[in-house]
Amino acid sequence: MEPYLQTVSLCRYYRRGPHEVKALDNVSVAVNKGEYLALLGSSGSGKTTLLNLLAGLDTPTSGTVALEGSPLTGMSRRELSAYRARKVGMIFQSFNLISHYTALQNVEAALLFNGTPPAERRRASAAMLESLGLADRMTHRPGDLSGGEQQRVAVARAVVKRPEILFADEPTGNLDYDNSRSIAGLLQSLNAGGLTVVLVTHNHEMAQEYAHRTVRMQYGRVTGTDLAGATGGAL
Amino acid sequence: MTFRDLVILAAGNLWRMKLRTTLTISGVLIAITAFVAMVSFGAGNQAYVEKQFNKLGLFSTMQVFVEKKGQETDSAPAPKLDAAALERLSAIPGVNLVYPYDAMMVKVRLGDSVVSTKAQALPAAAVRTKLFSGLVAGIAFSGDSSRQAIVSDDLLHRAGITRPDSAVGMSIIVSVRVSTLDSALAHVLTDRGVSLFDRAKKVHVDSLLHAPYRSKVLRSEAGEVVRRFFTGFTDAQATISDTLTVCGVRQEGRMGRLRIEDVIMPVASAKRFKATGFGGSPIEIITAMSNGSIFGSTDEGESRTYSQVTLDFDPKVLYTTIRDSVEKMGFKTFSFAAEFAEIQRVFVYLDLALGVVGLIALLTASLGIANTMIMSINERRREIGVLKSLGADESDIRYLFLVESGAIGVLGTLGGILAGWTITRIVSAIAQRYMKGEGIPPIDLFALPVWLVLIALAFGIGVSLLAGFYPAARAARIDPVAALRND
Numbered sequence A: 001m002e003p004y005l006q007t008v009s010l011c012r013y014y015r016r017g018p019h020e021v022k023a024l025d026n027v028s029v030a031v032n033k034g035e036y037l038a039l040l041g042s043s044g045s046g047k048t049t050l051l052n053l054l055a056g057l058d059t060p061t062s063g064t065v066a067l068e069g070s071p072l073t074g075m076s077r078r079e080l081s082a083y084r085a086r087k088v089g090m091i092f093q094s095f096n097l098i099s100h101y102t103a104l105q106n107v108e109a110a111l112l113f114n115g116t117p118p119a120e121r122r123r124a125s126a127a128m129l130e131s132l133g134l135a136d137r138m139t140h141r142p143g144d145l146s147g148g149e150q151q152r153v154a155v156a157r158a159v160v161k162r163p164e165i166l167f168a169d170e171p172t173g174n175l176d177y178d179n180s181r182s183i184a185g186l187l188q189s190l191n192a193g194g195l196t197v198v199l200v201t202h203n204h205e206m207a208q209e210y211a212h213r214t215v216r217m218q219y220g221r222v223t224g225t226d227l228a229g230a231t232g233g234a235l
Numbered sequence B: 001m002t003f004r005d006l007v008i009l010a011a012g013n014l015w016r017m018k019l020r021t022t023l024t025i026s027g028v029l030i031a032i033t034a035f036v037a038m039v040s041f042g043a044g045n046q047a048y049v050e051k052q053f054n055k056l057g058l059f060s061t062m063q064v065f066v067e068k069k070g071q072e073t074d075s076a077p078a079p080k081l082d083a084a085a086l087e088r089l090s091a092i093p094g095v096n097l098v099y100p101y102d103a104m105m106v107k108v109r110l111g112d113s114v115v116s117t118k119a120q121a122l123p124a125a126a127v128r129t130k131l132f133s134g135l136v137a138g139i140a141f142s143g144d145s146s147r148q149a150i151v152s153d154d155l156l157h158r159a160g161i162t163r164p165d166s167a168v169g170m171s172i173i174v175s176v177r178v179s180t181l182d183s184a185l186a187h188v189l190t191d192r193g194v195s196l197f198d199r200a201k202k203v204h205v206d207s208l209l210h211a212p213y214r215s216k217v218l219r220s221e222a223g224e225v226v227r228r229f230f231t232g233f234t235d236a237q238a239t240i241s242d243t244l245t246v247c248g249v250r251q252e253g254r255m256g257r258l259r260i261e262d263v264i265m266p267v268a269s270a271k272r273f274k275a276t277g278f279g280g281s282p283i284e285i286i287t288a289m290s291n292g293s294i295f296g297s298t299d300e301g302e303s304r305t306y307s308q309v310t311l312d313f314d315p316k317v318l319y320t321t322i323r324d325s326v327e328k329m330g331f332k333t334f335s336f337a338a339e340f341a342e343i344q345r346v347f348v349y350l351d352l353a354l355g356v357v358g359l360i361a362l363l364t365a366s367l368g369i370a371n372t373m374i375m376s377i378n379e380r381r382r383e384i385g386v387l388k389s390l391g392a393d394e395s396d397i398r399y400l401f402l403v404e405s406g407a408i409g410v411l412g413t414l415g416g417i418l419a420g421w422t423i424t425r426i427v428s429a430i431a432q433r434y435m436k437g438e439g440i441p442p443i444d445l446f447a448l449p450v451w452l453v454l455i456a457l458a459f460g461i462g463v464s465l466l467a468g469f470y471p472a473a474r475a476a477r478i479d480p481v482a483a484l485r486n487d
């Protein structure tokens, strides 16, 4: 079966004066539909860079990213926007909530660009926040929410549009054990519902526990792949 | 993202930055206020002039005259403004009335004074047109043969009459020095204001039944007639007088090529004064008698020509179409509509000059908008990055910023139009009170025509959008990856 997303010899270099930073160097990975993939690597290994390229937010220095066989590099800006608007959910390493929007408005923003009617946007966003236990926090601004609450708003924003693929960049990085567990559980249940998940983490145990497959990265390169995890085995 | 979404997002953002938004809007508001108030002044004066023109029906009046000698083209000799030409002019669609300029030198006795001036004959229908509607006292004469006259206030002034209404009903004796056969004929009818009618009144009608009395009267009257005829015939410079009643007083004012004389008489009343201009020499009269033209010339015959004819036409008809028809006949025209087009040009320059000042202010305000928007971009890099990650296209971001600058423009412009209007009302009220105090008829110095509102809207919003273009393009180009990196 054709992978949902596939990179071939993907490179992303940053030029900083005389130096060239190889944030990604010749990375070839595939993400299958319905898969729960973990990206494991130390800080600076290029995990976030890879996610941005997979989401079509960044353009590679060389190599290709293909979405169900068609290269993202061949798409127009508008097509890339539509891809993100309809198919991609993203949870950022830092919450990246819009500070002057309320929790509800932050979630609603995810539905602005995929043609959802305003009333439905409000309804779906409120329902999503409610299901994450934030029913009485909807009109709060991010600054008035705890870290865990902010992260849950970020999760709600990422999944409210019912994306095909979720990129989660260390969603539990700043959270305590209980909050981490609940987010991890949420991702797992979404995956069980058919959502493809790409999870970035430093956390071995978490990768082991939830992912079908773990890709290990170092210095912008893929250093190994483990078929592991609770449910075991790749699709 | 729908326009509604854009407006909601933009409004939220502008509301969040209340102070900054208010200051930026104020810039636009002040500029538009200045623009509206100043151009409104130009427009007000223009409207005033236009109203005056309209009141006099000057837009529906055209003067037709014969091309002067020397300007004639060789191919087509200038046609004459004769009865046939008048006929053809009145046949032009849209022309209501055609009347010639038919004037003569007269001596006028009014009250105790005698004044030399010019008189002209006008049909009663012409006197009823708007052109002559502005009488300061009295009314227009009732018919073409009524023995009435309209005089100018200037004539009254020269005759030592200060109050126009006191002149209405006064007798006016109009005398013409004629030098033609008809002076002789006319002499039979009138002599220094003593008409035959007056003489007839002295005859005892009943006594006419008695033959001796009748023959005596006839003899004396016939002798009188013959005497008068020959007096007029031989003394070609004889004077014809007629007594009319002043029925109306009009305000003096000669406008362009439109000549209005001090005394206006009905056509039939003026007929008896008609002179076609034999010199004083009896030889001319005898020549005219021998070739038969002498009687034709005294009459409203085919041969009579005029130097100028006035057309009164339907105001709904464009003056240019009338003008074209008239000029096709080979005549020259003068119309106030054409003149007004010139005046309007002057007003366009005035409006432009006033408008430019407002536009400079608007340009300054636009820098304020650009500055506000650029500041806004720098503060909202993360928001822009997030929106892009959520699927916003560059165009969405661009529109968002354009709607924000546009909203500043709309609010500033609407406020400016309102403020400008308020200011002009206040200034106008003060000015009118002053005019009243000075005894000047109060006029409104300002006008806010629809076109000014539309131009103000177009400029205010247009300039605001233009000011937003660069910031919007910059916002749209923000790299989401860089904007989202945690720092």
Ligand SMILES: Nc1ncnc2c1ncn2[C@@H]1O[C@H](COP(=O)(O)OP(=O)(O)OP(=O)(O)O)[C@@H](O)[C@H]1O
Pocket: A014, A015, A016, A021, A022, A023, A041, A042, A043, A044, A045, A046, A047, A048, A049, A050, A093
């Ligand atoms: N805009 C940039 N300019 C220069 N270097 C960059 C830029 N963005 C990323 N890098 C470099 O690329 C490398 C990969 O960065 P990336 O953010 O992908 O790492 P990461 O694996 O997500 O690390 P972390 O676990 O700390 O988030 C790093 O060495 C980083 O310094």
Ligand SMILES: [Mg+2]
Pocket: A047, A048, A049, A093, A169
């Ligand atoms: Mg990272």
